[in-house]
Amino acid sequence: MEISHNIDRREAIRRAAILLGGVISAPTLAALLQRDNLAWAAAVGDTAGPWVPRTLSAAQLELVATIADRVIPPTDTPGGRAAGVHQFVDVLLTDYYPAAERDRFLAGLQGLDFRAVREHKRPFGKITRKQQNALLAKMDREAFPPRQMVADSEKKLQPPPRDPVVGPGANSTGAPPMQKPEADPEGMTDAIRSEMGSDWFWHRMKELAVVGYYSSQPGSTQELRVNPMGIWRGDIPYHRGDRAWA
Numbered sequence: 001m002e003i004s005h006n007i008d009r010r011e012a013i014r015r016a017a018i019l020l021g022g023v024i025s026a027p028t029l030a031a032l033l034q035r036d037n038l039a040w041a042a043a044v045g046d047t048a049g050p051w052v053p054r055t056l057s058a059a060q061l062e063l064v065a066t067i068a069d070r071v072i073p074p075t076d077t078p079g080g081r082a083a084g085v086h087q088f089v090d091v092l093l094t095d096y097y098p099a100a101e102r103d104r105f106l107a108g109l110q111g112l113d114f115r116a117v118r119e120h121k122r123p124f125g126k127i128t129r130k131q132q133n134a135l136l137a138k139m140d141r142e143a144f145p146p147r148q149m150v151a152d153s154e155k156k157l158q159p160p161p162r163d164p165v166v167g168p169g170a171n172s173t174g175a176p177p178m179q180k181p182e183a184d185p186e187g188m189t190d191a192i193r194s195e196m197g198s199d200w201f202w203h204r205m206k207e208l209a210v211v212g213y214y215s216s217q218p219g220s221t222q223e224l225r226v227n228p229m230g231i232w233r234g235d236i237p238y239h240r241g242d243r244a245w246a
Contacts, residue, residue, distance in 0.1 A: 025204065027096040028211055055093040055102065056086070059125075060109055064089050064205075066125055067112075070136050071209040078218040080209055088212030101204075107191045108201025112139075114188060115196060140206070143199035 053061050068080025093102050116124040120131055127135075195201055
């Protein structure tokens, strides 16, 4: 994955922030604002031989690549996988994320697999593309609810009283019996369980997919149109008699 020289890093940040609602996390900003043309651009290049992940396992790397291709699918331009978003994610997790946030992100990846197992009896990479899209769309609605839903939740209205349940399904209070919680998949930990109930992972995963894609060479030169006049600068001095720019 190679950073494009045809798009200013701050412009990439601006465009990504618009798509993400105006917020980009500190680790991602730190990576994008590196003055050495981005450490990850060199890390995933082919000058030092085959690229090898340093944080993600092979299975986790494939999972991130699959998610990236669902967030930004290939069309007449490359998708997230072809742009190397999974490599971008590994470099940022390794070089820019604090250990606690890195562990939390990895727990979120495992939680996504567990959600797929609960809903479809198979991990995320083994379900159909349609099922993958539906699951990620559900997570996106949970993490980025429509504005009206947020406004309604802030009203804190009390729910209307319910009529007592009568019959064999009711207990002595008239309420329906509590459902037995579904057994946790093998390997579930408190950290993963906590992350499955949080929006943090999807916020970060979507951020990394969008920022990684639009700061890549395919994203910045094929998905976006390159300005043939270059980056606009309004502070270039001009003196009377200077020649015009070509």
